[in-house]
Amino acid sequence: MHLRNQNGSHQQQPLGQSTQDRRGFLSNAATALGSIALLDLLSSDRLLADQPTIDPARPFAARQPHFPAKAKNVLVIFCAGAVSQLETWDYKPELIKHDGQPLKGGPAVTFQGPAGDLARPQYEFRQRGETGKWVSDMIPHLAELTDDFAFVHSLTSKSNTHGPAENFLSTGTPLDGFPSLGSWISYGMGSENQDLPAYVAIPDPRGVPQNGSNNWGAGFLPAAFQGTPFSSKQPLRNLSAPDVSPGADLAARKLLQQMNQRHQDNHPGDTKLAARIASYELAARMQMSMPELSDLSSEPAHVLRSYGADDESNPVRAAYARNCILARRMIESGVRFVQLFNGAYASGGDLNWDGHNKLKEQYDKHAAVLDQPTAAMIKDMKARGLLDDTLVVWCTEFGRMPFFQKGSKGRDHNPDGFTCWMTGAGVKPGVSHGVTDELGQKAIQDVRPLYDFNATILHLLGFDHERLTFEHNGIQRRLTNVEGDVIHEILA
Numbered sequence: 001m002h003l004r005n006q007n008g009s010h011q012q013q014p015l016g017q018s019t020q021d022r023r024g025f026l027s028n029a030a031t032a033l034g035s036i037a038l039l040d041l042l043s044s045d046r047l048l049a050d051q052p053t054i055d056p057a058r059p060f061a062a063r064q065p066h067f068p069a070k071a072k073n074v075l076v077i078f079c080a081g082a083v084s085q086l087e088t089w090d091y092k093p094e095l096i097k098h099d100g101q102p103l104k105g106g107p108a109v110t111f112q113g114p115a116g117d118l119a120r121p122q123y124e125f126r127q128r129g130e131t132g133k134w135v136s137d138m139i140p141h142l143a144e145l146t147d148d149f150a151f152v153h154s155l156t157s158k159s160n161t162h163g164p165a166e167n168f169l170s171t172g173t174p175l176d177g178f179p180s181l182g183s184w185i186s187y188g189m190g191s192e193n194q195d196l197p198a199y200v201a202i203p204d205p206r207g208v209p210q211n212g213s214n215n216w217g218a219g220f221l222p223a224a225f226q227g228t229p230f231s232s233k234q235p236l237r238n239l240s241a242p243d244v245s246p247g248a249d250l251a252a253r254k255l256l257q258q259m260n261q262r263h264q265d266n267h268p269g270d271t272k273l274a275a276r277i278a279s280y281e282l283a284a285r286m287q288m289s290m291p292e293l294s295d296l297s298s299e300p301a302h303v304l305r306s307y308g309a310d311d312e313s314n315p316v317r318a319a320y321a322r323n324c325i326l327a328r329r330m331i332e333s334g335v336r337f338v339q340l341f342n343g344a345y346a347s348g349g350d351l352n353w354d355g356h357n358k359l360k361e362q363y364d365k366h367a368a369v370l371d372q373p374t375a376a377m378i379k380d381m382k383a384r385g386l387l388d389d390t391l392v393v394w395c396t397e398f399g400r401m402p403f404f405q406k407g408s409k410g411r412d413h414n415p416d417g418f419t420c421w422m423t424g425a426g427v428k429p430g431v432s433h434g435v436t437d438e439l440g441q442k443a444i445q446d447v448r449p450l451y452d453f454n455a456t457i458l459h460l461l462g463f464d465h466e467r468l469t470f471e472h473n474g475i476q477r478r479l480t481n482v483e484g485d486v487i488h489e490i491l492a
Helices: 022-044 093-097 162-171 181-189 210-216 246-266 271-294 302-309 315-332 359-383 450-461
Strands: 002-004 010-012 073-079 113-118 125-128 132-138 152-158 199-202 337-342 390-395 397-405 411-414 417-425 432-433 443-445 470-473 475-477
Touching: 022 113, 073 181, 073 315, 073 359, 152 443, 152 450, 162 210, 181 199, 181 337, 181 450, 199 210, 199 315, 210 337, 271 315, 302 315, 315 337, 315 359, 337 359, 337 411, 390 450, 397 417, 417 450
Parallel strands: 073 337, 073 390, 152 432, 199 337
Antiparallel strands: 002 010, 113 397, 125 132, 152 417, 390 417, 397 411, 470 475
């Protein structure tokens, strides 16, 4: 290309340089403006994926969500083992009517063997509160609160096996190695309390759930966002301060801080080092904050009594009740996400809600552990104003069949229709969404995969579930995979 100089003669343009005439400039300007307009439209329609900007040295710093949030904290009550919807929240008069009859056109064989006859609910149902919601006598304390709950009766899972189904509920996929809901939330929002973990998991006093730490793991997200497991029964390991004088301890910490800072200055691009330093510094702060938080001796006697934490006749219930108090204190102290487990690992239903053989006998014991402490926790949180900005979620990995297994007094796994509920910040109280068939076997109206349930939780926290992403192996991964719709019918 040649350019005309001031004298009117031509000079050759140096190689590698370019110029642009008026037509080219206007053409490129139009394209650029169109691109800006497209980006604005995509952004307004929430079609752009984005990732939070995270300082490796401050991974738990509070971050703003995509839009104003109704909830700032989340408490999940996870009943491991698959609670029967037919013994709790999903009233089916037709099942009572056809008790003892074979299911016409039903499956001959289910997950664990041949199907038996239809079996009525093993507990009486009665109407509760102003809404008149039919709820089981198995959980009388929780039943008193049903006017505050928003039920989703038409949930479905992708697995009828406990481990993968726990994964699907907690991580959005039946596979191992994916981030849990709490990890996604702490990754997106950080924490408002820098002296405590952003994400705490509290296992049942009887043990960890079937899929263990997968339920609170960070998967492919940075390890800083995994849940920290502990309970009132088993405090954090290595929490005690070193047995040295305060002056020597302070001097050692100052020296360590100087050495870390020097190393970081010499390796400014090493984000893993910054994250590790942040983790150690959080651990040091927790040595000061956690002992006081986990010491329940300061709780008034009437609070301990209302939760059942002083019940010497039922040590498991008392231990679970103390976990409930601990969960409330965590939320009160600004922990972003608390995951409270009721029920442990596979045990023939003795340690969790997996009622295959003697459902009524086992559910009597499990309900006695769950009911009073959980209801007391919710009432206590409401009285303290915590539900104004805390979302409480009750969930289980799938439901149960309307018939007993052949030769037993228990129900087999059912991923095709089950119930979970929410209450608290941003939730419309006293509503029921979705319907299972007349026997409670399959969701038939407003069918909601668990993707929708998780999308709704994120929405209440101010996140568009399609935009909260993390690139892994070249794919923009998200909690809801490539599915999910917010359940607006249960939102206030």
